[in-house]
Amino acid sequence: MKHDNKLFPKELVMESLKQSFVKLNPKLMIKNPVMFTVEIGTAVMLIVALYALFTGNKEQGSAAYNVSIFLVLFLTVIFANFAEAIAEARGKAQAESLRKTREETPAKKVELVGEIFTNEIKIVSSSSLRKGDIFVCEPGDIIPADGEIVQGLASIDESAITGESAPVIREAGGDKSSVVGGTKVLSDHIKVRVSTEPGESFLDKMIALVEGASRQKTPNEIALTILLASFTLVFIIVCVTLKPFADYAQTPITIAAFISLFVCLIPTTIGGLLSAIGIAGMDRALRANVITKSGKAVETAGDIDVLLLDKTGTITIGNRKATNFYATNGVATADFIRLCALSSLSDETPEGKSIVELAGKEVVSKLSVSGASLVKFTAETRSSGIDLPDGSRIRKGAYDAIRRLAEREGFTFPAETLAKVESISNDGGTPLVVALNSKVQGVIELQDIIKPGISERFDRLRRMGVKTVMVTGDNPLTAKYIATKAGVDDFIAEAKPEDKMSYIRKEQNEGRLVAMMGDGTNDAPALAQADVGVAMNSGTQAAKEAGNMVDLDNDPTKLIEIVEIGKQLLMTRGTLTTFSIANDVAKYFAIVPALFVTSIPALQGINIMKLHSPETAILSAVIFNAIIIPMLIPLALRGVAYKPIGASALLRRNLLIYGVGGIIAPFIGIKLIDMLIALFM
């Protein structure tokens, strides 16, 4: 997927400008208490301005002055609405571009005749497919809808969604059975059952979230809104009580000055950008090719304490590779290699293939397995192998599984083999013990290859305060070796699906938030239990339903990015709140002397910015207050950069930039605007 990284594409700006006016509807505005009060103030100013314009009455200041104040306030509201609209538009555009890939394509629907699905195929439009319908796809077909393969296997080009050009294999049964609408079948023939109703796919849900129809405020957003509302109330009190104070001091204050003071003081900057920040968070997730099911999930991601990662594919490259054959107990090496190759010839697992590869073409070409029966790996036996027509049974598997097998038939497990098993394990390899007719023959060494750069990422996570946990089916020794080498903090060895679940529960009981990624149906309960569950798009429907995010790239390291997006979201809110409040200091020094200086000349002493006149002072303050909103939209959309430097250092940094900066910036800004206005007045 190509991403448009321009912040304000032209067509979006036009649409957002239109939306900014639509959003003036008080019914919509009331959701944002801060901006709603500004809208009321603007309405009052409109009446005052019209009154001054038509009666020529100068009691409330000149008509031009009142009209300018009205216009600036109106712009303030429009700017805030624009921030929200542009964030929505960007999110929507991003989602739309994903959705476009699956618009109207012909679907080869399998017709339902009576109670059974016949093989009669009818070409229908993709939009007429309903949940439960079955369609077939042949090479070159675009898959018309999200679904699960019920029959067959195919290689699929998912580049339309993920941007990854290498085709992927999807097959019925197992954990890689999902196909996504809009992707292309390259080879083979599959039968797919539609998994969602039209308009109810995750993407559709996400678009609804962004559009605001089903957008709910996240817990932190609610808490922040309460705080901002209370600040607004404080400033209502300050402004209302100023009237009797001024009466006592015999100082007339114009309505324009009152409303300007109020609008400048209330936290309009953060109030105007708050929803834009939230939407931008979901949008950034989408740009990382992650579909989130709620805004809350993104926010929670920032709080994650523990990250569960599968070893295979995340920490290590793909799968283990066979690196050595060790024949023991006097078995000839050549014989042993032949045995190993035989046992793996029809083994389609990556380990099996790597054994055949290591054995070499010369050995393999002389072998034949016709008439042999394959013994598949099961979780109970924890071994696999082959039964040859001559009656010999070759088994390869984990040390304890083969040992049990051997001992059951009365053989002892040879000490030499055991020593080899231990030395391989100690080196982080996985020993695969091979037995012929339950008699131990030797050991195959499998090695994991750790992804380059992964330990740096874990280090970054550690500095963010996130504990990483590796989940693997390996024995504890191997697991420990890889865990140390990759730099994860903890590991779960010999993990069964329920181990993940119990680990998550344990951490959660201790008060930690856990994130995990998964794809299989047996991951579904753990995905649902985790605070942030990211399902791979290639995973089963059950997994996708259980998690609260779906990763279109099927990239297990994506979790790291998601955590950072979550943190950025919270940080952007926090820093802009600080900035907004810090701004008020300078605004006070502009407006308060302006209010009183005509009747109390002594207060010229607090006009430390030496602003030109009371009118220019008030105007510059409201203008600054208005233009700071569009100036900060890029920051709201991009988010404040997260640096894993520890919480205290981060606070220090942000306090300096947004707190101290927030105090200084308006002094400079207001002074500059004042100098500019003074030229015209």
Next chain:
Amino acid sequence: MTTEILGVIATYGITLLLAWPLSRYIVKVFRGERTWSDFMSPLERLFFKISGINPKEEMDWKQHMKALLTINLVWFVYAFFALFFQDKLPLNPDGNPGQSADLAFNTAISFVVNCNLQHYSGETGVTYFTQLFVLAFLQFVSAATGIAALIVVFKAMKEKTTTKLGNFWDIFLKTITRILLPISIVIALIFVFNGMPASYAGKEAIVSMQGDTVNVSHGPVAGFVAIKHLGTNGGGFFGANSAHPLENPNYVTWMTEMVAQVIIPIAMVFALGMFIQRRKFAMVIFGIMTIGMICLLIPSMQQEMAGNPAIAHMGIQQATGAMEGKEVRFGAAATGYWSTVTTIISTGSVCGWHDSTMPMTGLMQLLGMMLNCLYGGCGVGILNYYIYIIIAVFISGLMVGRTPEFMGHKLEAREVKIAAIITLLSPFLILAGTALSAWVLSHHPDADWAVKPSAWLNNPGYHGFSEMLYEYTSANANNGSGFEGLGDGNIFWNVSTGFVLILGRFLPIIGPVAIAGLMASKKYVPESAGTLRTDSITFGAMTFAVIVILTALSYFPALALGPIAEYFSL
């Protein structure tokens, strides 16, 4: 001059030296460890036996607040009627009259809430009976109420997850029997030996050096003044408070009163660190509070010692500083120090007239009460600071990219809502009260009341405005000092400040206890590298910034029209 400053530094130094062992003792008492004061326990057991209270019964925060509010209501009713009918009660050698209903309302409330606003004069407005059995009694129990509420918050902060926060009656009673009573006795003894009266005789006629006969009031002063300061109450036995020679005879009593009023607030900060075993957290709080105090103290002392520029313009030397309204036996520096301390903690006793201090000093006094959390009153100072911590934790938590956490508990909408309401309350009460009085004064100056609004103010203009602002600020902060020069002994001020007193006392107690109670009942979140540390200097600076900015934003316009305008016009 140097001696005066050294006196101030010595006084503060002695306070710190005594506060440290006191804090250790306080922690022992509330942890239930053995202390030397265990000889009081038979008395405590007797009390619980008579009242049928089981002191082992653990309460949650709501039960604590129910107990606290109920017993405070009982005291209020008792105090109101005792003051109203005081002329019919014994121990009234001077034959003082009963208080009017509105004055009794104001006085009762004011002493129940640890404020001691005193719209009467001690010599004529109360009797020895009400001084001792109403006012001094309330000075004990109101201080103990604040401390008990704080101990509940300590317990809530200490535990990982709990709803059991001790027994209110047990904590409350021990505060009196183990802390306030023993220390008060020691202080009272120091006072008596320095010439403070302790008798039940009525006015005494003396012949002054000019040959005039003067009737001098006295009475059981020493014991009263001891708890007045120890409990950060501040209500004077006499109208002139600690500027009165019989209420503050010499520099030794001055130092003792000064140490007595700050010692518990400072000891409670140290105790916080020991009790919850986060000493660094408490030390950072102590540091911030001290820096805040110094920020207010330096301008005050400088202004008072420099003298009044208006007098300097007349060509008059002011070698001893601005001496209007000050006692010569204390001087400008000491009075400046007292005025700062008495306003940052909620004592409100005075050793010189605040009305006569320089405008800048007046500004510092107002700010001290508006902040009300630099050490602060007995117990309630830290409770006020706690609210600022919650706001600071929330904003800085977001700034580091995590749902805010404090003491291992997530801070969510409900707690923020409570903190927001409490933050909102002070500006509302102070500004709305001042606005009401300013409005009445400017629109109905000749209203047909017992005291016409136009006669309220002794000074017109900015200073008059400061007087009104000061009165409501003092009432809201439960401080009790007055700018004076304000005709406050009438129904308008008695009733309006009365309501400010109630709201300004109990909501800021309930708020922090509720937040702490709610947080303690949540799941405990262990710290990680991503958790914001609240015991760092950075976080301390953040809290300081929140305190300063919130206060400045709420009160800047009002202060500009009062002390700031006065300062610039001098």
